[in-house]
Amino acid sequence: MANKKVVVAFSGGLDTSYTVMKLTQDGWDVYAACANTGGFSDEQLKKNEENAFKLGAKAYVTLDVTHEYYEKSLKYMIFGNVLRNNCYPISVSSERIFQAIAIARYAKEIGADAIAHGSTGAGNDQIRFDMTFLVMAPGVEIITLTRDKKLTRKEEVDYLNEHGFFADFTKLKYSYNVGIWGTSICGGELLDPTQGLPEEAYLKHVTAPEQEATLKITFDKGEIVAVNDEKFDDKVKAIQKIEEIGASYAIGRDANVGDTIIGIKGRVGFEAAAPKLIIEAHRLLEKSTLSKWQQYWKDQVANWYGMFLHESQYLEPVMPDIEAMLTSSQRNVTGTAILKLRPYGFETVGIDSANDLTKSKLGEYGETQTGWTADEAKGFIKVSSTPLRVYYGIHKDEKR
Incomplete structure (x- = not known):
């Protein structure tokens, strides 16, 4: 009988290197797949390919989804000015989703029986990979040796060395x-x-x-x-x-x-x-x-868009609806x-910009106005103050 096929999401790091070799030793036909969202140089991709075969992989492929990542996510993050906590540009978290989608798509193309990744049980990536695989490749087994066996770095390095693979996997400070x-x-x-x-x-x-x-x-x-x-x-x-x-x-x-x-x-x-x-x-x-309200409502949905991306909800059906609003706001x-x-x-x-709304002929802030008279401005201010005058006319003791 033919060996079962497993696609390993291969980054070239310690965990995925161990996974390729261990599954090969266990009798799987391993297809190492590196999903690139713009973070790998040509030299790194070539090294990944060389190492994948040294580790025992039956096949290796680079899945370049950088432009897909831009078209389906990055441009909407720009439209929405998305920064998590008004700080972090949601880089790795959004990239992982598209890496996982690419791996799941490849696994289906080759008829894989399983998909493996090297995430631990302590981080976010395990959720991003597993959730995407469950939805995009239903019925395909998910293998996570590092997580399930609670492997230490030493155990993984020792295993690789014992089976003839040597590389610099020194634990770096960062x-x-x-x-x-x-x-x-x-x-x-x-x-x-x-x-x-x-x-x-x-x-x-x-x-x-x-x-x-x-x-x-x-x-x-x-x-x-x-x-x-x-x-x-x-x-x-x-x-x-x-x-x-x-x-x-x-x-x-x-x-x-x-x-x-x-x-x-x-x-x-x-x-x-x-x-x-x-x-x-x-x-x-x-x-x-x-306009004022375009900015306000765009900010609200953009905040949700960023949260959903970060928290592995890219496949939630509301996301295309949010993208449609963000796209419309950019006209x-x-x-x-x-x-x-x-x-x-x-x-x-x-x-x-030809669309600069500060260039209105109705007035220049703090300087001149032609769209209303002084009396009209006074009337606008008085009417606008009506709710406050009503409230404090009755609750005089609450005046600040």
Whole structure:
């Protein structure tokens, strides 16, 4: 009888390396699949392929879903200016969903009997992977050796060494997850709530000149079309260009404390130049091109969109409905936002847009008005004050 097929979500790290070898030794036909959402270099992907075969995999494939990730998630996070706790750009958590979808799709294509991943039982990723597999690949067995066996790093390394596979799996002070929408950093000083990360913990450092520089990001209906007047049809490349510029100033560093899906608090550091610059530029343009209530209601649904993404609810049927509203809200968000960059920080400067609502002929704030007379303004103010005058006319003792 033919061996059963298992697809291993393969990152090249210790847990997934152990999983590939152990399942191979247990008689499975292992198909190692690396789902790339923009975090792997060509060199890393080549190394992953080499190692997968050394570990015993029958096949290896790279599933590049970077553009799918943008089209089905990132652009809506930009439309919504999504930052978890007004801080974290939901990078790794949203990427995991699309990695899981790609793995489930591949498992169905090859008729796999099982899917395996290397998540532990203490984090969010186990939920993102398992939940996606349960929905997208029903009936396919889910194998999680690291979680189920409560394996230690030493046990995994020893097993690999005993079976002839040697690699540098030294436990580093910090662990990193790199993607197109930012790099997360865990461990080290972050385990002490009184400390922040030192300079050496970050992967990107100041390489740009000390003087300030101008960054112009041009949007068309909420999507980036130009960076410093250089046009981009490929939105992923536009994001990468902004990351290249912002990272050279070490922009986008911070740490976030938030609630995990499993209920405990978690602290994560990150560096995310592109998300921070893009979201603030987009928000700046929206302030001048959206109405008061468009901004208000868009913020409400965008907050839910970010929470659902983070908490593994991307497949919830309400998500396309939220995306439809976010898309509709962008119909007039066209123009250029201007930012000023400096080492470790930036400021918003202004916008240039044909849809700028501050250019109304009815009046210029604090200067002149042509849309109403002085008497009309007095009447408006008096009528607007009526509910307060009624209340305090009766409850005189409550006047502040």
